[in-house]
Amino acid sequence: MFTVGAESLLQQAREIQAEELGKFCSRICKLLREDDLGPDAVDCLRRLFLIVSATKYNRRLDKTCVDLLQATLCLPACPEPLQVLCAAILREMSPSDSLTLSCNHTQNTRQLSLVASVLLAQGDRREEVNMVAQHILRALESRQPEGPSLRHLLPVMSKVVGLSPGALQEDQTTLLSKRLIDWLRYASVQQGLPHSGGFFSTARARQPGPITEVDGAVATDFFTVLSMGHHFTEDQWLNVQAFSMLRAWLLHSGPEGPGAPDSDDKSELEGSTLSVISATSTAGRLLPPRERLREVAFEYCQRLIEQSTRRALRKGDSDLQKACLVEAVLVLDVLCRQDLSFLYRTLSCLKALHGRLSGDPACVRVLLPLARFFLTHGEAAAVDSEAVYQHLFTRVPAELFHSPMLAFEFVQFCRDNLHLFGRNLSILTLSFPNLFKFLAWNSPALTAEFVALLPVLVDATTAVEILHALLDLPCLTAALDLQLRSLPALSERPLWDTSLRSPSCLEAFRDPQFQGLFQHLLRPKASGTTERLAPLHQLLQPMASCARVAQCSEAVPTLLHAYFAAVTQVASGALTDQLVLVLLERSDSLYRVPQFEARVHRVLSSQFLALCKLKPSLVVELARHLLEFLGSVSGVHSRASMVTSVVWAVGEYLSVTYDRRCTVEQINKFFEALEALLFEVTQSRPSATLPKCPPQVVTVLMTTLTKLASRSQDLIPRVSLLLSKMRTLAQSPAASSPHGEEGAEAIHTRATELLNLLKMPSVAQFVLTPSAEVGSPRYHRDVNMALPLALRTVSRLVEKEASLLPG
């Protein structure tokens, strides 16, 4: 709907030529010079804004035009739409070297705020941030009775402090802290007067009442953001803004902040002893401003927590209560970090809050900052943090995985607070099945987060289980979908994919026969065991086309790469063996989502090779399992890349150079298995059910057989026979259909090269089983290319020699 109209308009704005723009600018100049700035001017400025903002490249506006825009912005009486447009245009052009705008020319605080927005967008090339800071401070310090509204200035201050913490001096910080104290604690508790009192309204009619709480009761204490009224006074507005910027301000002016005095530690200690002494006294005005501000902040947060127990009359206010709770906990956390004496007062209050909220699913997002608080201060306060985590990690993900915002916040909580878990890290790592529920349901948003989180979750105890879980992740998505369908609806709009109906899957989910498997899949904690979920893969097949399952399956290869990068850091020899076995086993036991298997096979085969490279002796150690794998022929077509990697690894690492335990018997056994496999592969005809076997499988089989023969030389005649058969087969017309012409050609060439090589057994051994010193200085780093190069060279040599021989 918007695209079509917007597209053409944007195009026009972009394609306007310099000349036309120049004319337009002069028209604007004319309009802006008039005394009466009417709707024409506004209309033109709207267009100018679009022209400037539509393109990412610079638009050169006439200097006179720019100057006029700046002047108009600072006119004493200018309708707001015009002011706002001038500021917006100037801001859109920023950073700009030709700006002459300055805070000196502004007439009132609203203009000052607009000018500041333009100046702050310049990128602080000419100390604009400092300049703005000084102006704002000056304006804030002037206490004129009907003075300009200070409401417009606090947000600028907050932005300035965020952009450039060093912009304020120590005394300026103190001054502003004092004013914040006033606004936060001593705002009026009477409602404000409506703006338009009018000439005829009587004094009685204008009598405002007291402010109320969210549930309508009369306010019991000082004014906060959760206080209601029909109209608000200036200082009440400032109360709202002051609280909105409080946390950032406390961090800025705290002991870690740049505005701290030089004698840090000493004054801090003194300050805290003072506040401990005066903890119960209300005559806190003896405290220096920074400490007094903390005290006021503490009282404010406590009041908010009390106010949040009331039932709000409007939904918007109820949402605000939760946001206030989160902020209150965050501010209390900052306060306790800055001054430990707050901790003892805060703990009881927050423990009670936690107790109240843990049963309420609507407030679950407040539990995260609470948990962080207990994590940070738990030790100092001897709080049993374990109970907090148990609830958080056991129940929350299992019940609320479907909420995208909660999922994001929860995972961020895990990522950001790793350093706080300390000895309790196992609670996090053992809860990985629950965490994976977030990932399975919200994979696009959370994949990157989990790539960062996996190194923490993967350790020696969980590694194998996590690998299985990652390979079964799309299956988990399907199971979660079924779980939602079978539970009573939580909201009006169903949370699952309504376009997909799968009654058979739902039945299977409820079938007691499969309860065990589903429960294992949906378990909240690492169980230390593995279950074969192959029956579930079949049962859930109808759901494989579900969009959410498909999205999850797309994320799995990335996660697998991250997993293997992490696990190779912690893998011992035994663990590496276990992982290889998992790879082999799972390569044909995957949930059949379209393209999922192919992608996973690619990852698994490359990771298998990486593991072999790390620990070459595993080929000999796991010889039995590898033989079993190679014996199951039906798998070749569906997992060609896996087979190729295994066969290649056998050829490469099954020798005494890599493991002294390698026996001739083993080599012979592998030879036979591979020979059989090669036969099977070449004899079978491709059909509708069997995809054609890629020629790489054939060539790698041939090469590996030759390698093995070069190590156990009585196999050479057998291999030569095999190779010549293959060569003949490749030349026959029947060969080109399963492998394609190029494939057949490649097979033929390779067979020839190998045959030639075998004519000189010692050279063959040298080429095919090079010792370590020879192996390292290769001209090509890629192992897969070095061998063909060697083969080709030798072939040519042999052929040349053959042609030189007489007869």
Added chain:
Amino acid sequence: MVHAFLIHTLRAPHAEDTGLCRVLYSCVFGSEKSPDDPRPHGAERDRLLRKEQILAVARQVESMCRLQLQASGRPPMDLQPQSSDEPVPLHEAPRGAFRLAAGDPFQEPRTVVWLGVLSLGFALVLDTHDNLLLAEGTLRLLARLLVDHLRLLAPGANLLLRADRIEGILTRFLPHGQLLFLNDQFIQGLEKEFSAAWPR
């Protein structure tokens, strides 16, 4: 603190790839510190970078929204308004959040909170430690205000030539990127103020 607010187009999930994601409006509150760039066109380069950062965010939001709608099986028509009388059900609109790593595309790591309404994407680019619950609420409020005051449900509505209204709303409800704890009464008060300066 909010670093930027943007509105961009959202194409329906199953539509062919017609055209690109367009940023219809963006506002950057203060700027990241420009690296010391003595070259003559440093300022222009900065602006180019800023614009491209915003576009990168818009594209990511669009794909997140598209994926979410696909995953929940909602029809693509969901993004179109049913009629101009029905209030837009914002609490069920597709929404989410994701993190941007440092350098990709902003210097500092940032969080993006987004909302999809009427084939428009609204997004806030925040600092990583901002109050997400408040940001979500603010974004929903801004979307509601913009839909109401710009009459986005009416046929032929567009917001490209209505930047002054958008700016007016932002200066009141998200001044300089400051997230405000506004209860319903405050919101009503501000809305009245806004309507006074911008009569319908």
